[in-house]
Amino acid sequence: MSTNPSTASADPGTNRDDHPVPVVPATPAGTSSGTAIVKAEVLVTSPDRNFVTLRLTTADGVVGLGDATLNGRELAVASYLQDHVVPLLMGRDAHRIEDTWQFLYRSAYWRRGPVTMAAIAAVDVALWDIKAKLAGMPLYQLLGGASRTGIMAYGHASGRDLPELFDSIRHHQELGFRSIRVQTGIPGIDKVYGIAAQHTNTGSRYDYEPAQRAPLPAEEDWDTRAYLRHIPTVFEAVRNEFGPELPLLHDGHHRMTPIQAAKLGKALEPYDLFWLEDVTPAENQDALRLVRQHTTTPLAIGEVFNTIWDYKTLIEEQLIDYVRSPVTHAGGITGLKRIFDYASVYQIKSGAHGPTDVSPVGLAAAIHLGLAIPNFGIQEYMQHAPATHEVFRTTYSFAGGRLDASDAPGLGVEYDDEAAAAFPYEAAYLPVNRLLDGSMHDW
Numbered sequence: 001m002s003t004n005p006s007t008a009s010a011d012p013g014t015n016r017d018d019h020p021v022p023v024v025p026a027t028p029a030g031t032s033s034g035t036a037i038v039k040a041e042v043l044v045t046s047p048d049r050n051f052v053t054l055r056l057t058t059a060d061g062v063v064g065l066g067d068a069t070l071n072g073r074e075l076a077v078a079s080y081l082q083d084h085v086v087p088l089l090m091g092r093d094a095h096r097i098e099d100t101w102q103f104l105y106r107s108a109y110w111r112r113g114p115v116t117m118a119a120i121a122a123v124d125v126a127l128w129d130i131k132a133k134l135a136g137m138p139l140y141q142l143l144g145g146a147s148r149t150g151i152m153a154y155g156h157a158s159g160r161d162l163p164e165l166f167d168s169i170r171h172h173q174e175l176g177f178r179s180i181r182v183q184t185g186i187p188g189i190d191k192v193y194g195i196a197a198q199h200t201n202t203g204s205r206y207d208y209e210p211a212q213r214a215p216l217p218a219e220e221d222w223d224t225r226a227y228l229r230h231i232p233t234v235f236e237a238v239r240n241e242f243g244p245e246l247p248l249l250h251d252g253h254h255r256m257t258p259i260q261a262a263k264l265g266k267a268l269e270p271y272d273l274f275w276l277e278d279v280t281p282a283e284n285q286d287a288l289r290l291v292r293q294h295t296t297t298p299l300a301i302g303e304v305f306n307t308i309w310d311y312k313t314l315i316e317e318q319l320i321d322y323v324r325s326p327v328t329h330a331g332g333i334t335g336l337k338r339i340f341d342y343a344s345v346y347q348i349k350s351g352a353h354g355p356t357d358v359s360p361v362g363l364a365a366a367i368h369l370g371l372a373i374p375n376f377g378i379q380e381y382m383q384h385a386p387a388t389h390e391v392f393r394t395t396y397s398f399a400g401g402r403l404d405a406s407d408a409p410g411l412g413v414e415y416d417d418e419a420a421a422a423f424p425y426e427a428a429y430l431p432v433n434r435l436l437d438g439s440m441h442d443w
């Protein structure tokens with residue numbers, strides 16, 4: 001790995017220090033040597049924000065891309081890939097996607113977790129990209145073909161106050177969004193998650209990305225009682241202004257206790273939310289039992305979950321309505337499709353995470369998967385900055401509230417090395433939250 005932007009490759013039999021790699025897996029029986037992986041590059045670049053991308057190349061020169069971006073911890077995944085995964089990939093048959101997934105998951109011994117699962121995801125998506133290119137098809141065709149004409153996407157409207165929020169909702173409607181997430185400032189709290197126009201500790205705007213480039217995380221404030229008092233009044237005002245039909249979403253961002261979450265879900269019932277997201281910290285799956293007993297507001301959870309095991313209680317006990325993991329952090333197409341299939345048994349739908357810290361490669365993978373699965377719900381679409389699109393040349397489209405894949409073979413995304421070279425990695429951290437008495441709280 002290098003970071004400026006990085007291209008680090010491993011030829012068969014060497015690692016980055018040119019020492020012999022102790023174990024180079026033999027090309028499995030039946031492999032046509034043309035599909036053997038001969039190059040694996042870990043690319044780190046920062047066009048508006050940091051991204052980690054894996055690029056695999058086969059002996060025949062077919063290239064696949066995978067997203068391994070983990071916001072605020074990017075270099076940990078880059079090192080995991082470069083130091084511990086790239087050497088294992090040399091000579092493997094790019095066609096053997098499931099076997100490679102199982103090999104990487106089981107051989108680590110230390111299972112799950114965002115770093116491991118983002119690394120596995122990057123390999124998995126790059127292999128699907130290669131397989132679809134070899135088949136001469138867009139990826140969704142290999143996943144079973146399109147089940148729908150485009151996938152419904154929601155955008156992020158926000159404002160420090162109601163007038164600013166209404167302007168932002170109208171702006172998103174003009175951009176074509178038909179479903180809208182609503183976040184607002186809270187009276188008495190200076191800086192709150194998800195408000196685009198608020199000024200940050202570094203003086204820049206918060207528009208695209210909460211992770212700020214600075215040596216230390218920014219500090220935001222939190223007061224749950226003020227939040228619980230204010231949010232129902234916001235949704236009442238939005239419904240009065242925009243009518244009953246517009247699908248509205250809201251992200252609680254892991255900040256409530258179970259009983260507070262139950263209270264908020266109940267208070268929001270008259271405003272008919274599409275979903276209420278991450279009401280409680282995700283580690284405690286049992287908390288959702290209490291929330292569920294008290295409210296019919298649909299619940300979405302899982303953007304910090306990485307495997308099917310993290311969802312076991314939530315899915316089997318039908319404690320949620322939407323699964324939030326992205327392809328990028330949940331073991332790729334292979335890992336996330338398994339979770340979605342499991343969820344479909346319980347009438348739970350997909351609602352994949354799609355902030356700017358999922359790269360255009362990760363978003364493209366989500367679009368292909370969302371087109372194919374039977375239980376698609378909605379896709380988050382936070383829209384990348386123009387600089388990001390200089391590096392990641394995409395072919396997906398957004399119109400009429402829906403994202404759609406192109407007919408380009410594979411994922412339909414190309415990586416521009418020359419453009420990437422202009423955007424070196426810069427350390428950036430997600431903010432932290434403190435309560436008004438100074439104690440730490442979930443962000």
Ligand code: KDG
Nearest residue numbers: 071251303354355357380430
């Ligand atoms: O990196 C953290 C962000 O991806 C997260 O804060 C965004 O909660 C989020 C969302 O719903 O998009």
Ligand code: MG
Nearest residue numbers: 251277278303
């Ligand atoms: Mg969220």
